[in-house]
Amino acid sequence: MSKNPKIAVFGGGSWATAIVKMLCENLEQVGWYMRNQNAVDYIKENEHNPNYLSSAEFNVDQLFLSSDINEMVRYADILIFAIPSAFVKVELDKITEELSSKIVFSAIKGIIPETGLIVGEHFNKMHNVPLENIGVITGPCHAEEVAMERLSYLTIASKDEEIAKVMSKYLSSNYIKTKISDDIIGTEYAAMLKNIYAMAAGMAHGLGYGDNFQAVLMSNSIREMKRFIKKVHKMKRNINNSAYLGDLLVTGYSVFSRNRMFGNMIGKGYTVKSAMMEMSMIAEGYYASKSAYLLNEKNNINTPIIDAVYQILYLNKNPKTVFKNLTNLID
Amino acid sequence: MSKNPKIAVFGGGSWATAIVKMLCENLEQVGWYMRNQNAVDYIKENEHNPNYLSSAEFNVDQLFLSSDINEMVRYADILIFAIPSAFVKVELDKITEELSSKIVFSAIKGIIPETGLIVGEHFNKMHNVPLENIGVITGPCHAEEVAMERLSYLTIASKDEEIAKVMSKYLSSNYIKTKISDDIIGTEYAAMLKNIYAMAAGMAHGLGYGDNFQAVLMSNSIREMKRFIKKVHKMKRNINNSAYLGDLLVTGYSVFSRNRMFGNMIGKGYTVKSAMMEMSMIAEGYYASKSAYLLNEKNNINTPIIDAVYQILYLNKNPKTVFKNLTNLID
Numbered sequence: 001m002s003k004n005p006k007i008a009v010f011g012g013g014s015w016a017t018a019i020v021k022m023l024c025e026n027l028e029q030v031g032w033y034m035r036n037q038n039a040v041d042y043i044k045e046n047e048h049n050p051n052y053l054s055s056a057e058f059n060v061d062q063l064f065l066s067s068d069i070n071e072m073v074r075y076a077d078i079l080i081f082a083i084p085s086a087f088v089k090v091e092l093d094k095i096t097e098e099l100s101s102k103i104v105f106s107a108i109k110g111i112i113p114e115t116g117l118i119v120g121e122h123f124n125k126m127h128n129v130p131l132e133n134i135g136v137i138t139g140p141c142h143a144e145e146v147a148m149e150r151l152s153y154l155t156i157a158s159k160d161e162e163i164a165k166v167m168s169k170y171l172s173s174n175y176i177k178t179k180i181s182d183d184i185i186g187t188e189y190a191a192m193l194k195n196i197y198a199m200a201a202g203m204a205h206g207l208g209y210g211d212n213f214q215a216v217l218m219s220n221s222i223r224e225m226k227r228f229i230k231k232v233h234k235m236k237r238n239i240n241n242s243a244y245l246g247d248l249l250v251t252g253y254s255v256f257s258r259n260r261m262f263g264n265m266i267g268k269g270y271t272v273k274s275a276m277m278e279m280s281m282i283a284e285g286y287y288a289s290k291s292a293y294l295l296n297e298k299n300n301i302n303t304p305i306i307d308a309v310y311q312i313l314y315l316n317k318n319p320k321t322v323f324k325n326l327t328n329l330i331d
Numbered sequence: 332m333s334k335n336p337k338i339a340v341f342g343g344g345s346w347a348t349a350i351v352k353m354l355c356e357n358l359e360q361v362g363w364y365m366r367n368q369n370a371v372d373y374i375k376e377n378e379h380n381p382n383y384l385s386s387a388e389f390n391v392d393q394l395f396l397s398s399d400i401n402e403m404v405r406y407a408d409i410l411i412f413a414i415p416s417a418f419v420k421v422e423l424d425k426i427t428e429e430l431s432s433k434i435v436f437s438a439i440k441g442i443i444p445e446t447g448l449i450v451g452e453h454f455n456k457m458h459n460v461p462l463e464n465i466g467v468i469t470g471p472c473h474a475e476e477v478a479m480e481r482l483s484y485l486t487i488a489s490k491d492e493e494i495a496k497v498m499s500k501y502l503s504s505n506y507i508k509t510k511i512s513d514d515i516i517g518t519e520y521a522a523m524l525k526n527i528y529a530m531a532a533g534m535a536h537g538l539g540y541g542d543n544f545q546a547v548l549m550s551n552s553i554r555e556m557k558r559f560i561k562k563v564h565k566m567k568r569n570i571n572n573s574a575y576l577g578d579l580l581v582t583g584y585s586v587f588s589r590n591r592m593f594g595n596m597i598g599k600g601y602t603v604k605s606a607m608m609e610m611s612m613i614a615e616g617y618y619a620s621k622s623a624y625l626l627n628e629k630n631n632i633n634t635p636i637i638d639a640v641y642q643i644l645y646l647n648k649n650p651k652t653v654f655k656n657l658t659n660l661i662d
Contacts, residue, residue: 140546150541151658179662210481215471215581219573226571240557240571242550242662250546253584327482331510331573 001077001103001163006031007170008076010069010091011107012039016082017053018143019107024062025173031064033072035091040065056147073097078105078167080137081119084282085110085192088119092127100128103163105135109191110284111291118188132160135167136187138243140250142257149175155243157181157188181243185233190244193228193306195285196292197221198251199263200305203312206267207323217305218252220330224303228292231299259285266312267319289313304329332408332434332494337362338501339407341400341422342438343370347413348384349474350438355393356504362395364403366422371396387478404428409436409498411468412450415613416441416523419450423458431459434494436466440522441615442622449519463491466498467518469574471581473588480506486574488512488519512574516564521575524559524637526616527623528552529582530594531636534643537598538654548636549583551661555634559623562630590616597643598650620644635660 008031009020016034023030034040042050043065047058066072073079074097083091085108104127106119115122120136123129135158145152154171156178158164164180172178181187197218204217225248226239239245251257262283265275272286293310296303308326311317339362340351347365354361365371373381374396378389397403404410405428414422416439435458437450446453451467454460466489476483485502487509489495495511503509512518528549535548556579557570570576582588593614596606603617624641627634639657642648 139543140550141543142541145541145543148541150539150543152541152543153547153662177658177662208481210473210476210479210483211581211585211587212470212472212476212481212483215577215584216484216573218580219471219571219577222571222576223569238554240550240553242547245553246546246550249549249580249584250542253546253580254542256542327508331484331508 001166005077005103005166006075007078007080008033008064008072009080009082010072011082012036012049012052013082013084014052014143015107017049017056018141018146019080019082019137019171020063021056021058021146022171022173022176024058026170027062029062029064031066031072031075033066033069035067035069037067040067053143053147069094070097073099073102076102078103080105080107082107084108085112085119085284086282086287088112088122089114099123100130102129103133103135104129105137105167106188107137109195110288111192113287113291116291116295118185118192120184120188131184133163134158134184135163136184136191137167137171138187138191138247140242140246142250142254144256146175151175151177153177153179153242153246155179155181155187155241157184157243159184179242183235183237186229186235186237187243189229189232190225190247192284192288193225193292194248194251195259195283196289196306196309197225197248198257198259199283199285199289200309201252202260202263202265203267203309203319204323205260206264207319209323216330218248221252221305222248224305227301228296228303231301232295259283262286272313285309286313332497336408336434336497337406338409338411339364339395339403340411340413341403342413343367343380343383344413344415345383345474346438348380348387349472349477350411350413350468350502351389351394352387352477353502353504353507355389357501358393360393360395362397362403362406364397364400366398366400368398371398384474384478400425401428404430404433407433409434411436411438413438415439416443416450416615417613417618419443419453420445430454431461433460434464434466435460436468436498437519438468440526441619442523444618444622447622447625449516449523451515451519462515464494465489465515466494467515467522468498468502469518469522469578471573471577473581473585475587477507482506482508484508484510484573484577486510486512486518486572488515488574490515510573514566514568517560517566517568518574520560520563521556521578523615523619524556524623525579525582526590526614527620527637527640528556528579529588529590530614530616530620531640532583533588533591533594533596534598534640534650535654536591537595538650540654547661549579552583552636553579555636558632559627559634562632563626590614593617603644616640617644
C-alpha cells in the first residue's frame, strides 16, 4: 500500500455521502463515484448531495467526482463500496478494470441477492480480490447523525491489521471514533442481519406491541444473531461489541432507521408493495430476510425472528398471526 | 408450601400495583400492603391506586388491603416486596412477625442502602429467610404497559425450581409470559445495575449525544454489567437473556423509564436536587450508582459507566466533562 493511497467511495446514498464527509476531514482529495451524472453535476454546483443527506456540505475542490465507475476504479487504491446490496452486482458488472490489486472495503449491509454472498465474499469469489485485501466498515452509525457531526463509533474490520488501521486513521475525526476488528465475515453478517431484526421491531410496533415486548424481541434478536453468525463463521467474538449489538440497537430503536420504518408500515397493514412505494429508499432488510432465510435452509439454525419476517414479506402471511405465533417461540 | 398459598404484595408504587393486577388474573384473593392508610381507603372506594398506575382497575372484593405490615405478614405464605430500595429497611424494621418460614420474592430493583446488600441477601442475612425460599421477579417490564395489558415477559428466579414455577403460574396471563431461572443473585444485580445505565443513557441524551452514541453506550453497558455480575456471583448465565439485556434495554430506551428521565434532566443541566424535586418518583439508579460504586471499590472491576454516573451524582462533577472522558473509555 502506498503511503498516501487514493481512496474512493462508490455510491450516491446517505451512507456513501456520510463516508465521503468523514474522509474529507482527513484527506486532501476523495474520489466519489455515483451512477447518476445529474447528481454529480448538482454536487459540483451546489456542494451537497441533491437526494440524500443534503445537509452535509462539501468543499468540491476536495472531491474527485465521476459517474464513470471504471475511471474511479483506476483512480483509487482503496475502494469503499456503499451501494445498496440489491444494486451492487449491476454496478460491479460494469467494471472492466482489474480489481484484484485493489483494497476493497464494504460499507454495504447486505447479501448480493444474485449470488447469495456477503459483499466481501462476492469480491473475493467474483472479482479475485484476495481476502486479505478486503475490509468492512460498520456502525452503529446512522448517516444522518454523521451529517450532524454527532459522536459516532465505527468498527473497521480486515484480516490485515495494517489495512484496518489505515482506514481507521482516515475515518477518525473529532466526531468519529474507530475500533478495529479481524472479523470481516461476522461484522458483515451482523450488519445484514440487524436490518431484519429492525424490520421485526418495526412490525411489532406497528402491530401495537409495546416497549416491554420490544426489549424481549431485541434480546432474542441478538441471541439469534449470535447463533447465526457462529454457524456461518465460527471464531472468537464478543457479540455484545458495538459492531454487533450496538449496530442492532441503533437500527432497532432509532427513528432514523428505514428498516424499522418499513416494518412499522407492514405492521400497520400496508402491503409490501405499498410500503415500498411510500418510501423513497430501499429497506435492506427486505432483501436480507430472503437471503438469510435461504441460507438458513441448509444451515438449519433456530431463527424464529428471521422466519417470521420472511413469512410476512415473501409468503404473504398475516403479520398479526405470525407475531402471535412468534411470541411463543421467544423468551 | 400449601396447595393454595396466600400471596401478598408489599408496596404502593407502580410496580407493586402492576404485580397485584397480574395476580388478580389468577387468584381469588391477593393481599396488598401499603403504608399509607389514605391510599388503602381510596382504593377501597375508587377501585384504583390514587397515586400510581391509576388506570389499572381492581375488583376490591379480590383484595385484602392493609396498612399494617405485620397483619399482612401473618396473612401471607408468599410475600412479594416491591418497595423502592431506599425505603425497604424502614418498612422491614416494622416487622415483628417471623419471616423465616415465609417465601419471599423481591421485585425491588436495588441495593438496600443501609446494608449494601441486594434484597435477597438482606432477607437472608437480616431476617433469616433461607436462600432456597427467596425469589426474584424481574422484567423487562414497565408497570405502565402491564396496566395497558400489553404483552410482557417476566423472569422468575429462585434456587427452588418448584417455587419459581408456582410464582410463574400465578403471574402468567394472556398478557404476561414467564420464564424461570435459578440465578437469584445475578437477576437482582442486573435489575439494579440497569437503572444506572438507563440514567447514563438519559444523561447522554440530555447532553446532546445521539442515537449512534446511545447504541455504543448500551453495548458497553451490557458488557460492563456482565463483568460486574460475573465478579459478584460467578455462574453460567446468558447475559443476553431478557432478564439481563432485555431489562437493560427497556429501561435504557423507553420513555416510561424514570431513571432515563432523571438522567436526561441531569444531562440538561438540572442539579441532582432540582431533578429530584421535579420528579414525584424515586429514580432507583440514584441510590444504585452509589451502592454499585462502593461495592466496586473492593471488587475492582472496570466499570467506567458506573464510575461516570457516580462522579456526576455524588461528586458534583460536570456531566459534560465526565462524558467527554467516558467517550474515550468505551468502544
